[in-house]
Amino acid sequence: MEKSIENIWKEGFLKSDALVAPKINNLYNQKSIHIIDKFKKMFRINLIAIVVFSVIFLIVSFFVGIPITGIIFFITLTVLVVINKRLLNDLEVIDKGVSSYEYLKTFNQWINEQVAINKKMSAFLYPIIFTSLIIGFWFKDAEGIFLGKRLVYEILIGFPDIYLVYGIPLIGIVIVLFILGLLAFFGGRIYEWDLNIVYGRVFKKLEELMDDIESLNN
């Protein structure tokens, strides 16, 4: 007689091999390695994206008449990529054979070091990028004359008494210096904000995993 699905189910599980629970092992090791591998992959993609962007921007900058901006951008971002690639190389040597907690702790230390270095660099990076934009547009050709000079002439028509320093309105210099100061001061925070947008989820998972393992150890 044909068996009902209920009987197949009941009888099938009476046999000893059907309900053998797998051993709970290595779970945290797998998870730690997975999270760190994911981070590495994202970090690598991020560096490649910066390289691609800086090259494209360099080419485009020549076409739109702001080559100085493109060159400064390219050099600055190349330095940034080289430093971060070196940091990434340090990450590659972390021993996957150690316990997951040790592995995560070492990775965490690496993250802290990487963040500290990049925060310091950001205090220069953002002002440099801003300066490159100002210089690039200042020297952009505007019908046979630099755009910056043309702008000054137009300002002088409206405000003939404006105070100039080396042909540049003092108020303009003050504003630029103020923005540079702000960018230098908040550079680190801008970097952290940027970092959280890209890697926030991975960091959160890492934190949860470390908490889990710590609570296990206690």
Place this chain on the structure above:
Amino acid sequence: MSNDFYKTSILPFAGIIIKLCRAYTNSQEDFEDYYQEVCLQIWRSKDNFREESEWSTWVYRISLNVCLTLLKKKKNNGQHFVSDSLPAEETEGSYAFSDESLNLLYAAIRKLSEIDRAIIMLYLEEKSYKEIADIMGTNFNNIGVRVKRIKMRLKKILDGKIN
């Protein structure tokens, strides 16, 4: 996860966890991953258990949610189960019980939608319609009809295989 917690709170329900995980996976490797993840999530969620339901219901619910989440993640990552790309015969051999009828039944269950798989598993575990509705978070009036339809579908699949 402490050994005690595993022994006292998870191991007595290992049977249903295994059965559920098997219904959502097609390889031993996936099965072990799912099983471990379910156990870990039960342990992690233990403090959220409010005793409004039985511990077993809680375990079923977490097991199902974890299986469905992992399945979704896999699909989103573009990782398809072996059954998606290989004929059923090829997958069954590599991941089988010694009972041939049970293998066929599992293969048929894996052909159901994710939710139908969950419902029929709970039904086969002799959960009442009310309990199934409770675990699934759905209206219990529809469960009976749904179970009937799923059983018919399973029978059709099994008949096709046997004949």
